[in-house]
Amino acid sequence: MATNDLKLLSTPSSPFALRVKIALNIKGLDYDNIVETMNPKSDLLLQSNPVYKKIPVLIHGDKPISESAIIVEYIDEVWKNNGTPILPSNAYDCAIARFWVAYIDDKWYNSSRNHLVAQNEESKKANFDQMEEVLLRLEDVLNKYSEGKEFFGGDKIGFLDIGFGSYLSWLRVTEKMIGKKVLDETKTPALVKWAEAFVAHPAVKGNLPEIDKLLEFAKGLVQRMAAAACPK
């Protein structure tokens, strides 16, 4: 039993669950990782997140917390004296970090997911263009806020690093599926370097899903969506 009484309901493929794992690692916290099959959803999941019935859920003692970005902030606040800070210390920098994570969860999440499951070329292209726009914006943000250091958070990985970094494995899967670079050093050189540093970070590596397994999972997902989209 984990000494802090922490349970994480997760799946291996979820970028959102990955965010929580990284935050827990940064703080050096042990936890019970409970892998959900999602089919069926466990009683524990249904009780802990009745509104969305989704993972990740962090259960701290008897307190369930849902929504990955909210869980990361919770971890940072409770264990503020552990490891390194995840959110910046000043209010404005916090607002900027929260803004960009919300932007990523809107624009990147939707366009990358829709690109993956798009049924026609037009839709694929529109979503890919949106993905490129996100990357160009993040390149600017990285150049502006890192002050020449490795991460969005500076020397240490922070909220925005975790926010976008958690999507990198899926980004690599997309690259394999379309046979083309998504993260391109000719377009976003700083982001390419950042990605290498992120996946090598001790709090991150060892927690990333294997790309080949994720690729198989993604292909299965795409097939199921295509079957569902076919007219009956």
Next chain:
Amino acid sequence: MAPANEEEEVRLLGKWPSPFSNRVVLALKLKGVEYKYSEENLANKSDDLLKYNPVYKKVPVLVHNGNPIAESLVILEYIDDTWTNNSFLSQDPYERALARFWSKTLDDKILPAIWNACWSDEKGREKAVEEALEALNILENEIKDKKFFGGETIGLVDIAANFIGYWVEILQEIAGLELLTVEKFPKVFKWSQEFINHPVIKEGLPPRDELFAFFKASASKK
């Protein structure tokens, strides 16, 4: 009172009928912060709006000493962090996580369901109304017997739920729907009355007849 000092400048770019813009008005009023307000015409966006919110080009945008912040929930947390009187977020991390969760759920799930029901056409109406009632039921279970979502005082979730407290009554009347009623959702309804009668909130909400006229005009354009 926390007035802006000579060097401090607080500006809000907003749109008076928007509940998102109004959230920021309410927060600034609760903190007693003086600010300059600019009404934006989204059909003819100002240079300032494009400069301060290039990503979304939307309101509200708070500009504090020349530093812009966009997205209403992000702005609300910034305001609470910066002006520490009359806190609307607890210091307790779990209470904060819950408040953030409910504010996000309002934006991601509850507001869209109700908005869709109020603007639905004949075809989609039944399903949209069902979803709106489910969404209100979620809130009914959450408010329980608390005076406000924040407890005894107005909190982040109350401010974020301004749409529920004030806009829904107007929109449902225009749509000819009965979504939030004292019979169906007595606890949320009771909360809405506490909310709109709160002395500071009352001063910050847009006048009912103007808001009604604004949305009625939008409805007749459809």
